[in-house]
Amino acid sequence: MGSGNNPIYTGVPEKDVFALHFLQTLSNLRTQIPFSSPDKTKDRVKKIKKAAYVSMARAAGGTNRLWSRSLLHQAAKRNNKNVRLSRRRKRVTWPRRNRRDPVEEPAAERLRNLVPGGGAMETSKLMEETAHYIKCLSMQVKVMQCLVDGLSPK
Amino acid sequence: MDLTGAFGARSAAVGPCREPPGLESLHIGGGDGGFTALLELPPTQAVELLHFTDPSLSSSSQAAAAAVAGIGLDVSPPPPLHAYGALTFPSNEALMERAARFSVMANEQQQQQNGNVSGETTTTSSVPSNSDRVKTEPGETDSSQRLENNRCGKRKELDKKVKGSTKKKSKSSEENEKLPYVHVRARRGQATDSHSLAERARREKINARMKLLQELVPGCDKIQGTALVLDEIINHVQSLQRQVEMLSMRLAAVNPRIDFNFDTLLASENGSLMDGSFSGTAMQLAWPHQVTETEQSFHHRQLQQLPLPPQQWPYDGLNQPAWGREGDQDQGNGHSSLMVGSASLHPNQVKMEL
Numbered sequence: 001m002g003s004g005n006n007p008i009y010t011g012v013p014e015k016d017v018f019a020l021h022f023l024q025t026l027s028n029l030r031t032q033i034p035f036s037s038p039d040k041t042k043d044r045v046k047k048i049k050k051a052a053y054v055s056m057a058r059a060a061g062g063t064n065r066l067w068s069r070s071l072l073h074q075a076a077k078r079n080n081k082n083v084r085l086s087r088r089r090k091r092v093t094w095p096r097r098n099r100r101d102p103v104e105e106p107a108a109e110r111l112r113n114l115v116p117g118g119g120a121m122e123t124s125k126l127m128e129e130t131a132h133y134i135k136c137l138s139m140q141v142k143v144m145q146c147l148v149d150g151l152s153p154k
Numbered sequence: 155m156d157l158t159g160a161f162g163a164r165s166a167a168v169g170p171c172r173e174p175p176g177l178e179s180l181h182i183g184g185g186d187g188g189f190t191a192l193l194e195l196p197p198t199q200a201v202e203l204l205h206f207t208d209p210s211l212s213s214s215s216q217a218a219a220a221a222v223a224g225i226g227l228d229v230s231p232p233p234p235l236h237a238y239g240a241l242t243f244p245s246n247e248a249l250m251e252r253a254a255r256f257s258v259m260a261n262e263q264q265q266q267q268n269g270n271v272s273g274e275t276t277t278t279s280s281v282p283s284n285s286d287r288v289k290t291e292p293g294e295t296d297s298s299q300r301l302e303n304n305r306c307g308k309r310k311e312l313d314k315k316v317k318g319s320t321k322k323k324s325k326s327s328e329e330n331e332k333l334p335y336v337h338v339r340a341r342r343g344q345a346t347d348s349h350s351l352a353e354r355a356r357r358e359k360i361n362a363r364m365k366l367l368q369e370l371v372p373g374c375d376k377i378q379g380t381a382l383v384l385d386e387i388i389n390h391v392q393s394l395q396r397q398v399e400m401l402s403m404r405l406a407a408v409n410p411r412i413d414f415n416f417d418t419l420l421a422s423e424n425g426s427l428m429d430g431s432f433s434g435t436a437m438q439l440a441w442p443h444q445v446t447e448t449e450q451s452f453h454h455r456q457l458q459q460l461p462l463p464p465q466q467w468p469y470d471g472l473n474q475p476a477w478g479r480e481g482d483q484d485q486g487n488g489h490s491s492l493m494v495g496s497a498s499l500h501p502n503q504v505k506m507e508l
Contacts, residue, residue, distance in 0.1 A: 008366060049402040107384050114391050124356070127363035130387065134370055137394040144401040151408045 008128055012135040013059060019143045021055040050075060052140060060136040067129045068136075070117030 029051055054075050057068035105123045112118035115133050118126055368374040368383055371390045377383050 008363065010366070044406040045399075045403050048406050049399055052398055052402055107381060110388050111384070111391075114388060114395075124359045124363055127360065127367055130391070131363070131367050131370055134367075134387075134391060134394065137391070137398065141394060141397045141401065144398065144405065148401055148404045148408060151405070 010132045010135060012139060015139060015143060018059045018139050021059040022143055025051040025055040056136055056140040065132055067116045067133050
C-alpha cells in the first residue's frame with residue numbers, strides 16, 4: 001500500500017483477524033440461543049448482521065477507534081449477552097460540544113449519520129474515522145463473501 | 155588596516171553582530187578587505203558563527219571558509235550590499251552562518267560581475283539554493299527547522315520585504331501533525347491575524363484527509379470539487395453497508411439454523427480463506443477455546459437430560475469437509491447417522507456418547 005508517508009494512521013489488521021473474530025462471534029451466537037431457535041429468517045438475519053458489525057468493531061481495534069467504540073456501546077446497550085463491554089467507560093466521546101458547534105460543516109452531515117459515533121466528532125476527525133471505517137468494512141465484506149462462497153453448495 | 159582599526163573601535167560599540175549600522179559602516183569603509191573586514195567586524199561572533207555549523211554542512215563550510223579567506227581581497231562590495239546586509243543578517247543564524255562563509259555579498263557580486271572569481275562560483279552558486287532550501291523546505295535539517303520556528307515572527311515581516319517571489323508555505327500539513335505548535339507562514343497578500351491562520355490550518359487538515367479518502371474510494375481521483383467527492387464517499391459507504399446486509403442474508407439462507415459449528419466452518423473455509431491469510435497460530439488459538447466450550451455444553455446436556463439439540467455436535471466436520479456440510483443438514487434427524495458417519499471423533503466426545 002502506498003501510504004507510507006501518511007502521518008494519519010489508518011492501518012487495518014490482516015484478513016484473518018477479521019475472519020477469526022467473525023467466526024467467534026457466530027459461534028457465540030450458537031451457544032447463546034440454546035434450544036428455542038426461531039426459524040424466522042428476519043431474526044436470524046438481524047442477528048447475523050449484528051454479529052458481523054460487532055466482530056468487525058472488535059477486529060478493527062476494539063475501543064481504540066471512535067467508531068468501533070460507539071458501535072460496541074450501542075450493541076451492549078441492548079443487553080446483548082454477545083457483547084461484553086467494561087462499564088467503566090460509559091461515555092463514548094468526552095463532552096466537547098464547544099468544539100463542534102462553532103465549526104459548521106453542512107456537507108459532512110450525511111457522513112455523520114452513516115459512520116457510527118459520527119455525531120460527536122470534528123470534521124477532520126470524522127474523515128479519519130471514515131477512512132478507517134471504509135477499510136474495515138471492505139475487509140469484513142471480503143471475509144463474509146469468502147464464507148458464503150465456502151458454505152454454499154456447489 | 156585602518157579598516158580593521160576602525161572596526162575594532164566600533165565593535166565595542168556595536169552589540170550583536172546583527173546590527174545594521176555596524177554593517178553600514180562596514181560598507182562605507184569597505185574597500186579591499188570586504189570579506190575579511192566583514193568577518194572581523196564582530197570578531198567573537200563571527201567566530202561563533204563559523205563554529206556554528208550544521209553537521210551536514212561542516213565539510214563544505216570549512217572548504218568555503220578557506221575559499222572566502224583566500225578570495226576576500228579580490229572583490230569589492232557592491233552598492234546594494236547594505237540593503238542585503240541590513241535584512242539578511244538579522245534574520246537567521248543559519249543564513250548568517252552561510253553568509254559569513256560565502257557571503258551573500260559575494261552572491262550579489264556574482265550576479266553583477268559574472269565570473270569575477272572562478273573559485274567563488276562554486277561556493278556561491280550554492281548560496282541561493284541553500285537559502286531557498288532553508289525557506290521552502292523546512293523539514294530539511296533539524297537545526298534549520300528549529301531556527302525557523304524560533305524566528306518565525308521575525309521572518310514573516312522580513313520575508314515579505316525581501317523575498318516576495320519565493321514565498322512558499324513553510325508549514326506543510328505533515329508538519330502540522332508532528333509539531334505541538336502550528337507554524338504557518340503567511341502567504342503573500344493574505345491576512346495574518348490568528349483567526350484566519352487557524353482557519354487556514356484547519357482547512358488544510360481537512361483537505362489532507364479528503365485526499366486520503368479520495369485515494370481510498372475507487373474512482374474518486376477524477377472528480378473535481380469537494381462536494382462531489384463527498385457524495386461519492388457517502389455512496390461508497392452506503393454500498394458497503396448494503397453489501398454487508400446482503401451477505402448476512404445469504405449466510406442466513408445457507409445455514410438454515412443459527413448453529414454455526416465453528417469447526418465445520420473452519421474446515422470448509424480451509425480452502426477459501428487459506429489464500430495466505432489464515433495464519434496457523436490464529437487457528438490454534440481458536441481451537442482450544444472451542445474445545446473447552448463444547449465440553450462444557452456436553453456436560454450441561456448430560457446433566458439436564460435434554461434430547462440432543464441440533465447444534466451440540468461440534469466435531470462433525472473435523473476431518474471430512476464435504477461430509478460436514480451435509481451433516482449439518484441431517485443433524486436434527488437422528489444420532490445414528492452421525493455416529494456411523496463420524497469416523498474419528500474426539501476421544502472425550504466418544505466417551506460421553508458411550
